[in-house]
Amino acid sequence: MVNPLESNLHSRRQALKLLGASVVAVPAFGGLLAACSTTPTSETSSTAAPTAGQSTPAETATLGAQEQLELTASEAVAALANGRLAAVEYTTTLLDRADQLTDLRAIITLDRDGALAEAARIDAARQAGTPLGALAGLPIIVKDNFDTKNLPTTGATPALENFRPTTDAALLVPLLAADAIILGKANMQELAFGITTTNFAPFAGIAKNPYDQSRVPGGSSGGTGISIAARIVPAGLGTDTGGSVRVPASFNGIAGLRPSTGGPQHRYSSAGILPISHTLDTPGTLGRTVADLALLDSVLTGTPLVEPATLAGLRIGVPAVLWSGLEGAVSDVANAAKQQLAAAGVVLVDVDMPDALTLADKVIFPLALHEPITDIPDYLNANGATGVTLESIAAQIANPDVQKSFAAVLTDAQGPAYPDAINIYRPQLQKLYADYFTANSVDAIMFPTSPVLPAHIDDVNGSSTISVDGGPPVDTFGTTIRNMGPGSCAGVPSLSIPAGLTTTGLPVGMSVEGPIDNDREVLAIGMALETVLKPVSAPPV
Numbered sequence: 001m002v003n004p005l006e007s008n009l010h011s012r013r014q015a016l017k018l019l020g021a022s023v024v025a026v027p028a029f030g031g032l033l034a035a036c037s038t039t040p041t042s043e044t045s046s047t048a049a050p051t052a053g054q055s056t057p058a059e060t061a062t063l064g065a066q067e068q069l070e071l072t073a074s075e076a077v078a079a080l081a082n083g084r085l086a087a088v089e090y091t092t093t094l095l096d097r098a099d100q101l102t103d104l105r106a107i108i109t110l111d112r113d114g115a116l117a118e119a120a121r122i123d124a125a126r127q128a129g130t131p132l133g134a135l136a137g138l139p140i141i142v143k144d145n146f147d148t149k150n151l152p153t154t155g156a157t158p159a160l161e162n163f164r165p166t167t168d169a170a171l172l173v174p175l176l177a178a179d180a181i182i183l184g185k186a187n188m189q190e191l192a193f194g195i196t197t198t199n200f201a202p203f204a205g206i207a208k209n210p211y212d213q214s215r216v217p218g219g220s221s222g223g224t225g226i227s228i229a230a231r232i233v234p235a236g237l238g239t240d241t242g243g244s245v246r247v248p249a250s251f252n253g254i255a256g257l258r259p260s261t262g263g264p265q266h267r268y269s270s271a272g273i274l275p276i277s278h279t280l281d282t283p284g285t286l287g288r289t290v291a292d293l294a295l296l297d298s299v300l301t302g303t304p305l306v307e308p309a310t311l312a313g314l315r316i317g318v319p320a321v322l323w324s325g326l327e328g329a330v331s332d333v334a335n336a337a338k339q340q341l342a343a344a345g346v347v348l349v350d351v352d353m354p355d356a357l358t359l360a361d362k363v364i365f366p367l368a369l370h371e372p373i374t375d376i377p378d379y380l381n382a383n384g385a386t387g388v389t390l391e392s393i394a395a396q397i398a399n400p401d402v403q404k405s406f407a408a409v410l411t412d413a414q415g416p417a418y419p420d421a422i423n424i425y426r427p428q429l430q431k432l433y434a435d436y437f438t439a440n441s442v443d444a445i446m447f448p449t450s451p452v453l454p455a456h457i458d459d460v461n462g463s464s465t466i467s468v469d470g471g472p473p474v475d476t477f478g479t480t481i482r483n484m485g486p487g488s489c490a491g492v493p494s495l496s497i498p499a500g501l502t503t504t505g506l507p508v509g510m511s512v513e514g515p516i517d518n519d520r521e522v523l524a525i526g527m528a529l530e531t532v533l534k535p536v537s538a539p540p541v
Helices: 011-019 065-070 073-081 087-100 112-128 172-177 223-228 247-253 289-303 328-343 355-371 373-382 391-398 400-410 415-439 476-481 485-490 519-533
Strands: 022-029 031-036 107-110 137-143 179-185 235-241 257-258 282-288 315-317 347-349 446-447 465-467 473-475 494-501 505-511
Touching: 065 087, 065 223, 073 087, 073 289, 087 107, 087 112, 087 137, 087 179, 107 223, 112 179, 112 257, 112 465, 137 223, 137 282, 172 289, 172 355, 172 505, 179 223, 223 235, 223 247, 223 282, 235 289, 247 257, 247 282, 247 347, 247 505, 257 519, 282 289, 289 519, 328 347, 328 494, 328 505, 328 519, 355 400, 355 415, 355 485, 373 391, 391 400, 415 485, 446 519, 473 476, 494 519, 505 519
Parallel strands: 137 179, 137 235, 315 347, 315 446
Antiparallel strands: 022 031, 107 179, 235 282, 257 282, 257 494, 446 505, 465 473, 494 505
């Protein structure tokens, strides 16, 4: 199939030319948050946004539908701010794109009326000169385990199909205050228990990878990953317990951030999100570039926009344990990317973390299968899910893999292992990371996000096994998240960026992790690395 986003090869350059490349600050939350401007004038050093509705002769050019679809979040914010793009026009283009790609099963609920009403409000405010937030008019997609007061929050599971929260999740509050638009709720692995988004609940459906529709898109934030890669939205939100932001980022050729969870408090609040584990769970951001994730992080945290790190001289550890046992095609792309970065001046430090995987194995399942016993009922009670219990959810689970996981939850199979996991092994893993960064004077570590390519969809068994390089079937979950487990359990910031495409056109992700609470530094490094590795081409849909 011809990819309409690639058929016009100059359209990306044309859009960038129209948008320009300067930066100004946009007021939000009483402060100044940076966002892209598009007028290369002396305003680039200004501390205030251009007056709403103001334009210059150079800003009269409009963007066609294909150019709109190619915009990153930062580019879209710029085009909306300077009048080259109206919020209603842009939102309509993306809604139409979503309608064209329903076979991918990326979205559970599409809020056409609500999104267009909000877009019209933003256009009217801009025309009237009313100050707007840093993301004014930017459509985003939200994983369907975030509470949304105007839309159902299903968790992609039958027992919650008609659940309507009365408030928004805490993380949505700053985004909505910044005038972002929620386009809809994204499909996900049922209850976020898994990484395939092979969902058997009829209202959700089996999600497909837009690069190869016979394969999974990753999960559990699979619908968010698909929506961004397939140009339905430029950015969105997911959640990550053991890899659920970074797996779909890797498999869909986009960027995804799991923020720090190992410090005194999590960087992003999980309040109002259907949980698994209060220790491991975190919301995360996904976009087509790290710059987009930095923009969202700035709004979510009320901090200045991150600037890219200096590439030359960066010291990045490459632990052998996370580079071994790779599927052949993954190894080829990841090693080529490593060579590109070394050629650009990055200092790659070959020092191993031999105990990382062993310690992670002692932490992840005791936490992920014991903490739901209290965390899920607490969420249900706090959010008014009348008549829904842990047991009633379990009784209606559609996916066979999730049924098995919930059986372990209901019997508290990991309960005896929990005290040592939380009190002994997790602190040991955190110390391992801290010592690694200090002893080797490295700014970050880097490794292939997943050691394997996406599993083929199995609509009978839930894509529960995967064959690696033609070998015998092995467990999809454990094999896919192997490299992500240590960082998840230690609570370090973990960023996945595109490393490139295989010879068959499948994306491969590269992860960058830093010390706990060094999220800004990790984003800065990611922004520098993506100047070398470059975004991957759009999927053939």
